[in-house]
Amino acid sequence: MKIRDHSELFKQQDYQEQFERKKEFENPWPAGKVKEISEWTKTEEYKELNFKRENIKINPAKACQPLGAVFCASGFEGSMPFVQGAQGCVAYFRSHLSRHFKEPFAAISTSMTEDAAVFGGLNNMLEGLENAYALYKPKMIAVSTTCMAEVIGDDLNAYIKTAKEKGVVPHDLLIPFANTPSFVGSHIVGYDNMLKGILKALWAGKKGESNGKINIIPGFDTYTGNYHEIKRLMRLMGIEATVLADVSDTFDSPNTGEYKLYPGGTPLPDAMDGVNALATVALQKYSTVKTTDHIQKEWGQKTLTLSPIGIRNTDAFFAELSRLTGKPVPSAVEAERGRVVDAMVDSHPYVHGKRFALVGDPDILLGMMSLIMEMGGEPVHIVCTNGDKHFEAEANELLASSPFGAHGTVYIGKDMWHLRSLLFTDPVDILIGNSYAKFLTQDTGTPLVRIGFPLFDRHHLHRQPIIGYQGALNLVTLLVNTVLDELDRKTEGSASFDVIR
Amino acid sequence: MSTKIKDTQKMIEEVLSVYPEKSKKERAKHLAANDPTGQCSTCQVKANVKSRPGVMTVRGCAYAGAKGVVWGPVKDQITISHGPIGCGQYSWWSRRNYYNGRTGIDAFGTMHITTDFQEKNIVYGGDKGLDAAIKELHGLFPLGRGIGILSECPVGLIGDDIEAVSKRVAKEINIPIVPVRCEGFRGVSQSLGHHIANDTIKDYVLGKGTLEKTTPYDVNLIGDYNIGGDAWASRKILEEMGLRVIAQYTGDSTINEIGIASKARLNLIHCYRSMNYICRTMEENYGIPWMEFNFFGPTKTFDSIRKIAARFDEKIRQNAEAVIARYAPLMNKVVEQYRPKLEGKKVMLYVGGLRPRHTIGAYEDLGMEVVASGYEFGHNDDYKRTYPELKEGAVIMDDATLYELEEFTRRLKPDMVGSGIKEKYSYHKLGVPFRQMHSWDYSGPYHGFDGFPVFARDMDMTVNSPTWGLIRRKK
Numbered sequence: 001m002k003i004r005d006h007s008e009l010f011k012q013q014d015y016q017e018q019f020e021r022k023k024e025f026e027n028p029w030p031a032g033k034v035k036e037i038s039e040w041t042k043t044e045e046y047k048e049l050n051f052k053r054e055n056i057k058i059n060p061a062k063a064c065q066p067l068g069a070v071f072c073a074s075g076f077e078g079s080m081p082f083v084q085g086a087q088g089c090v091a092y093f094r095s096h097l098s099r100h101f102k103e104p105f106a107a108i109s110t111s112m113t114e115d116a117a118v119f120g121g122l123n124n125m126l127e128g129l130e131n132a133y134a135l136y137k138p139k140m141i142a143v144s145t146t147c148m149a150e151v152i153g154d155d156l157n158a159y160i161k162t163a164k165e166k167g168v169v170p171h172d173l174l175i176p177f178a179n180t181p182s183f184v185g186s187h188i189v190g191y192d193n194m195l196k197g198i199l200k201a202l203w204a205g206k207k208g209e210s211n212g213k214i215n216i217i218p219g220f221d222t223y224t225g226n227y228h229e230i231k232r233l234m235r236l237m238g239i240e241a242t243v244l245a246d247v248s249d250t251f252d253s254p255n256t257g258e259y260k261l262y263p264g265g266t267p268l269p270d271a272m273d274g275v276n277a278l279a280t281v282a283l284q285k286y287s288t289v290k291t292t293d294h295i296q297k298e299w300g301q302k303t304l305t306l307s308p309i310g311i312r313n314t315d316a317f318f319a320e321l322s323r324l325t326g327k328p329v330p331s332a333v334e335a336e337r338g339r340v341v342d343a344m345v346d347s348h349p350y351v352h353g354k355r356f357a358l359v360g361d362p363d364i365l366l367g368m369m370s371l372i373m374e375m376g377g378e379p380v381h382i383v384c385t386n387g388d389k390h391f392e393a394e395a396n397e398l399l400a401s402s403p404f405g406a407h408g409t410v411y412i413g414k415d416m417w418h419l420r421s422l423l424f425t426d427p428v429d430i431l432i433g434n435s436y437a438k439f440l441t442q443d444t445g446t447p448l449v450r451i452g453f454p455l456f457d458r459h460h461l462h463r464q465p466i467i468g469y470q471g472a473l474n475l476v477t478l479l480v481n482t483v484l485d486e487l488d489r490k491t492e493g494s495a496s497f498d499v500i501r
Numbered sequence: 502m503s504t505k506i507k508d509t510q511k512m513i514e515e516v517l518s519v520y521p522e523k524s525k526k527e528r529a530k531h532l533a534a535n536d537p538t539g540q541c542s543t544c545q546v547k548a549n550v551k552s553r554p555g556v557m558t559v560r561g562c563a564y565a566g567a568k569g570v571v572w573g574p575v576k577d578q579i580t581i582s583h584g585p586i587g588c589g590q591y592s593w594w595s596r597r598n599y600y601n602g603r604t605g606i607d608a609f610g611t612m613h614i615t616t617d618f619q620e621k622n623i624v625y626g627g628d629k630g631l632d633a634a635i636k637e638l639h640g641l642f643p644l645g646r647g648i649g650i651l652s653e654c655p656v657g658l659i660g661d662d663i664e665a666v667s668k669r670v671a672k673e674i675n676i677p678i679v680p681v682r683c684e685g686f687r688g689v690s691q692s693l694g695h696h697i698a699n700d701t702i703k704d705y706v707l708g709k710g711t712l713e714k715t716t717p718y719d720v721n722l723i724g725d726y727n728i729g730g731d732a733w734a735s736r737k738i739l740e741e742m743g744l745r746v747i748a749q750y751t752g753d754s755t756i757n758e759i760g761i762a763s764k765a766r767l768n769l770i771h772c773y774r775s776m777n778y779i780c781r782t783m784e785e786n787y788g789i790p791w792m793e794f795n796f797f798g799p800t801k802t803f804d805s806i807r808k809i810a811a812r813f814d815e816k817i818r819q820n821a822e823a824v825i826a827r828y829a830p831l832m833n834k835v836v837e838q839y840r841p842k843l844e845g846k847k848v849m850l851y852v853g854g855l856r857p858r859h860t861i862g863a864y865e866d867l868g869m870e871v872v873a874s875g876y877e878f879g880h881n882d883d884y885k886r887t888y889p890e891l892k893e894g895a896v897i898m899d900d901a902t903l904y905e906l907e908e909f910t911r912r913l914k915p916d917m918v919g920s921g922i923k924e925k926y927s928y929h930k931l932g933v934p935f936r937q938m939h940s941w942d943y944s945g946p947y948h949g950f951d952g953f954p955v956f957a958r959d960m961d962m963t964v965n966s967p968t969w970g971l972i973r974r975k976k
Contacts, residue, residue: 001834001835001838001954003954003955003957003958004951004954004955005729005944005945005946005955005958006599006729006730006944006945006946006955009730009734009946009951010599010730010733014737015733015737018733018736018737018740019601019733021740022736022746022749022753025712025746025747025748025755025757025758025761026577026755026757026758027646027710027711027755027756027757028607028755029607029644033644034603034606034607034644037606037607037643037644038603038606041605041606046641049640049641050641052637053637053641054633054637055616055630055631055633055634055637056581056614056615056616056617056634056637056638057586057613057614057615057616057617058612058613058614058641059612059613059614060586060590060613060615060617062586062590063586063587063590063591064585064586064587064590066587067587067591082555085654086562086654086685086686087552087558087560087561087562087685088560088561088562088563088564088565088588088685088691089562089587089588089685091558091559091560091561091562091565091923092561092565092587092588092591092592093591094922094923095591095595095921095922095923096590096591098922098923098925098926099595099922102926103926104923104924104925104926104927104929104930105923105926106557106903107557108555108556108557109554109555109557109558110554110555111551111552111553111554111555111558111560112554112686113551113686113687113688113689114686114687116686117657117658117686123554124554125554127523127524127553127554127555128554128555129555130521130524130555131520131521131524131553131554131555131556132555132556132557134519134520134521134524135519135520135555135556135557135902135904136557136904146654147584147585147618147653147654147655148654148655148658148685148686151623151654151655151658151659152658181585181620182585182586182587182618183584183585183618183619183620183622183623183655184619184620186586253930255929255930255932255972256930256972256973256974256975257930257931257932257972257973257974257975258930258931258974258975259907259927259928259930259931260930417605417612417641420605436593436594436613439604439611439612442604443604443605
């Protein structure tokens with residue numbers, strides 16, 4: 001028996017006829033009008049109107065602070081993300097992260113309602129901590145906030161103190177906190193705030209002898225493959241490293257027929273010892289600004305920001321790490337580099353001169369721009385909804401550093417509806433973005449390479465690393481094969497439908 | 502009291518034993534052993550009250566109910582998530598309310614449109630920006646038939662007057678602008694959001710719109726959000742019965758349909774929880790009667806078809822029998838194919854809206870038994886409708902927590918669990934077959950005669966996937 005689900009069923013004639021009949025009640029616009037407006041949205045005139053808007057975002061590529069905060073909070077051993085505020089937010093964070101990672105994600109809400117809006121959220125915090133501790137037995141409860149708690153001005157520090165004084169949780173339970181208003185910044189800022197909050201709480205003034213280790217801060221990095229990769233690279237280098245906010249097990253735990261609420265994370269003693277490390281290396285910049293600043297000023301520790309996406313960025317990463325630790329870059333890494341460069345040389349004809357549009361978080365954009373230009377590709381439209389002036393300057397500098405950046409324009413604070421206009425008025429060959437960018441592909445026909453967050457509609461992409469040389473190879477494979485798929489699609493039925501490319 | 506009930510009650514007590522005293526007492530009221538006869542006084546749960554802080558409720562908020570469920574699917578309305586960036590981002594096309602139309606031109610369902618509040622909006626208010634935002638949207642999307650303003654938490658806390666903005670700007674641009682006060686802190690769950698959204702339908706859209714003629718067979722399909730095309734599959738049956746569906750609430754619907762619904766003869770409501778309010782409104786204000794129905798699984802669908810037909814004349818009643826006769830062989834074929842693979846399998850459900858009770862019959866058609874069922878945001882009237890559908894001693898759960906779901910799973914050992922995305926992957930880790938029963942796990946439709954084969958196929962692939970057998974369990 002042939003079963004037809006939605007992907008086939010509604011193409012049937014009976015449904016097509018139903019849709020036509022339904023129009024009688026819909027008050028639809030005449031087809032001609034729809035076509036006229038559709039064509040108009042592709043014009044320069046529409047683009048100008050679109051770029052004039054100042055008060056509304058349409059298909060923005062950013063999320064809110066507490067999402068980044070709970071993501072970060074889940075990267076420590078026995079740590080329960082705990083959000084002071086209205087409960088729907090936490091339901092959304094959990095859904096959103098699970099849809100990307102295809103993994104469970106636990107987080108707590110204090111379920112604040114109207115009465116908390118009037119009287120403040122102290123009681124919610126107290127009962128919330130008590131219940132969370134009793135039911136889920138965390139080693140650490142990492143508190144962040146929704147916009148509700150921020151607007152009414154809940155005092156996290158005082159509330160947590162009260163909770164301990166009243167004995168609803170043990171005195172020595174680690175309860176770091178961060179204010180994460182969703183009306184400031186985006187998820188990457190929330191990550192930064194939470195990590196800073198956690199490090200502050202864990203450190204608590206206990207600096208000792210240098211342990212010779214390196215702290216690695218991945219940033220708001222949603223590629224679990226990257227976490228495995230950075231640890232592998234550190235082992236290859238012979239560097240003892242502590243990944244701060246290690247979410248690799250949280251979002252990529254083995255199936256053993258057992259559900260573990262706390263499948264891994266940075267061990268708390270290691271995290272506490274982070275203050276005694278030789279240096280801290282952040283693999284993203286814009287999601288670690290406050291944390292690295294804190295580490296420099298409060299810990300007196302050297303920090304480096306080295307984002308190893310693409311060949312030259314990875315070269316710099318290893319060079320700096322080698323300088324820092326005095327350890328040579330091992331030949332195995334050099335061989336990896338050679339292999340991926342070989343692959344890039346082989347594939348360059350399909351990327352050289354291709355025009356790219358990119359949308360996503362700042363650090364991923366910078367890495368991708370760099371890699372694309374290394375292959376002779378041209379970043380043309382770079383849209384960063386959550387990019388700031390610093391990002392804009394850095395991205396422009398990067399474009400200026402290569403002849404392949406000559407046609408690039410950086411758009412901060414813009415969204416995917418702006419990008420839609422750009423793709424019509426100044427088309428490109430390839431689009432890079434998250435799953436929601438597929439609507440741009442639908443509208444403009446620009447093929448999409450799914451890189452970034454969230455990736456909802458393809459499985460396991462986030463399990464492959466995109467950092468380091470191996471990551472570069474994965475990215476090159478994705479890019480070049482998308483170009484080739486598109487070439488096949490365009491040449492079907494013609495002589496150019498080559499079997500060897 | 503029967504042993505079955507007593508055993509279940511004992512199990513519930515054990516599960517609750519780890520809670521702190523206050524929360525234990527509170528949670529005990531929300532968990533019960535089912536008594537289908539309604540005689541056992543301790544077998545009824547308390548519902549629609551606040552979730553305890555810190556327990557990890559699965560519930561969402563009023564915004565989710567108003568934007569995500571009720572207003573979001575209205576395809577030619579431009580729906581603004583008014584407030585900070587997150588709410589609209591996380592609810593962006595996640596409910597799969599299918600529609601026909603040109604997105605960004607005359608339909609807006611898969612778009613995320615937000616005023617993206619910044620600190621200055623919190624300090625100085627968001628009304629001025631909202632006014633300008635609506636005009637910008639109207640300029641860019643001239644074919645939008647309406648604009649919805651779905652408030653997020655801060656809007657209500659800072660005292661903005663979105664109603665005044667709506668009224669003023671609606672006059673200027675001459676399309677309905679619907680302010681919806683669905684701030685997430687209101688109420689205890691999604692449920693209040695449904696109610697608030699229903700009220701705004703009544704206040705701003707119902708009774709308007711154009712319908713050239715009416716017929717004695719005009720009905721509304723209410724409480725169907727066209728998830729994976731559900732409403733289309735249901736509409737097909739109603740049309741084959743000879744009824745004329747003049748409005749879908751709100752899957753694949755338009756502002757016009759929402760408006761003309763007041764001209765129907767009968768409201769047919771599938772999801773009672775989210776849309777009973779508008780049915781009552783139409784009953785009071787327009788004298789339109791309403792009835793609940795169930796298009797999951799052949800048994801309930803046949804039954805519903807006959808009950809619906811009974812409200813009409815002989816012609817419709819004959820059509821109804823003809824429809825049943827036409828599809829019965831196909832349904833038998835589905836059952837023949839899948840029942841042998843699913844017979845006797847135990848199901849645990851924890852969902853929302855109508856599914857904790859409406860899907861029971863469909864599972865039973867496949868020989869499966871629902872051993873536990875619960876609602877995220879049900880009310881007492883939902884549970885009253887559920888008790889008779891479940892067997893004696895089944896577990897009833899209201900606003901269950903992650904901890905409780907896991908414990909009941911350990912003890913009841915269901916062959917599959919149907920719940921949501923937040924639950925899905927913890928069940929995968931447990932090696933318990935799982936199906937999302939909010940989004941149909943990206944499948945569907947599940948309604949009607951075209952939906953049941955898909956439902957059966959999906960439950961089979963869930964329970965009988967060979968991947969479960971690959972899991973190497975730690976001893």
